[in-house]
Amino acid sequence: MKDVFELTNERKIIAIPMGDAAGIGPEITVKSLSKEEIYGMCSPLVVGDADVIKKAIEVTGVALNVNIVSAPQEGKYEFGTVDVLDMNNIDIDALQPGEVQAQCGQAAFEFIKKSVELAMDGKVAALATTPINKESLKAANVPYIGHTEMLEDLGGAPDPLTMFQVNGMRIFFLTRHVSLKEAISQMTKERVRDYLNRCDLALQRLGVENRKLAVAGLNPHSGEGGLFGMEEVNEIGPGIEAAKKDGIDAYGPVPADSVFFQALNGKYDAVLSLYHDQGHIAAKMTDFHRTISITNGLPFLRTSVDHGTAFDIAWKNIAASVSMEECIKLAAEYAPKFTRESL
Template identity: 75%
Template sequence: MTNNKAIIAIPMGDAAGIGPEIILKSLLNKGIYDICKPLVVGDLGILQKAKSIIGAELNLHEVNSPTEGKYEFGTVDVINLNNIDLQHFAYGQVSAQCGQGAFEYIKKSVELAMAGEVQALATTPINKESLKAAGVPFIGHTEILESLSGSDDPLTMFQVNGMRVFFLTRHLSLKDACDAITKDRVHDYLIRCDRALQRLGVEKRHIAVAGLNPHSGEHGLFGWEEVKEIEPGIKAAVKDGIDAVGPVPADSVFFQALNGKYDAVLSLYHDQGHIATKTVDFYRTISITNGLPFLRTSVDHGTAFDIAGKNIADSISMEECIKIAADYAPKFTAETNIENKIIL
């Protein structure tokens, strides 16, 4: 069974944040090693500091490639990029070297994934200000991964307790998000959601679209978006063979999905889906980026500079992130229409 386990690359994230700490705490869970082969891509000096802070009895094993890993409980295999100067390092501080380092851990992990040497990425928090200080021309993980992999418009999915939620719009004002809810967009996203689920190995793909207005508008009584845009978009997707229904009132659709009525929900705007998932379990809400040539899961919290280096951070989200990557990795299929090269 050991040889069948997926190798999960774990880029260390911003060294000044809680990433190194939650990685090591996660790898104190033997159950992680029972289901996958975790491989940390980071800075060995920072990981040694984190090991000392949490008081962990772990052997940090430096390797040059995934094939050299031991993947044994009690041993943390590390590809050491050695890019943090500890004399100029401080926890909880915006830092160009930490921003550059975080980018380099992601880049190396992507290279391994694109070469087929690892089967998935489970990413830790990075800091936008540190990226900017380093001159890294991206604002976050998704944009970095999109560029490095040559992908186009990756699709975000949240998962918590088996409930899957996609997002029609993300970082837009509520007013702009409402304007972006069009028939064509709903139609397109339902096709993309179905394809994403298929790539993750989900055989049943019954997708509900959340309503926008109270009671999904009550046939125009509380707004016309459902009648003019959302319902026609759903009907167009159904005509194309997608198993989609809705719009289902947003005050009930997520509860129904959590209880198995739907295999996924298409949320219409950022907070609609974020509130629904994080209220169920904030720490176990995991982000999955679809539309890449490889599988990527991520914790859905930040670098937590205020508690970094203090042995306070909880590793539950990181553990769940690795577990979900391990679960989906054997089922995941890469799309053939994405050119398999890294844009450096």
């Protein structure tokens, strides 16, 4: 990675890999790029298949022209035109909307791989990703189950850190896709300390100053000093104290029934959620469609919608583009502030 990242265009170029062609990715992409405000914030570049994008424009009825490019610098980046780096890897005549297809899984991987290459080479400032489908990837024998695993490998960054953002509230996750019983076993003081340090670094790379981090409690009222459980006393609390000694401005454990509300109202810059649903529920109840995921710990910035390919409504001009619009806007917001690590 080059230490100096510069783009001559003041509006940073955001790569948008098109996602699974049989899903709603192409539709929400063109709907988003039919919004003039997007072009006031960034220069969006679709990495996908031009024939599919043209078909999505036809289905949705948005007023867009397609400009096919072979490199980011060839883009017009003008409202009314969608710039497409055409991978030409979808047989449009064989495309079956709403169905698992190997060609779509393979193409989706190739869109992401190309986008990562552009980011690693400093040709684009960030990735704003659309949905992909695990079954389609499997049908194509792509050796990854999702975005995170792809980006971890392609970006050479083990154990990326997920952060949700919605209406200014940021949420990190101490544990991810494991049972609640297993998640509790992972709530060690060493892990809490490590994650608070990683969360602080992630916020720093996003340009957040004077970072205040809260840790959500596990048990009712954060255990009430051991009356309702000892996890806060034995592991979570000591982990927070250890992080404080590292220089992290950390607080808690704060009862989970109030900490997210407090963060939403500006008391904390981020909350470390202890398990998957604890943070997901808080974010999605705040605003389901505007909950955006940021993958931290990569050598480039990546934002993502937090929904799937929605095969049941794909190619019917039903899918709302709010999440995709917010995904692109968030990438544009953080891109000028983001600190890119050298490799």
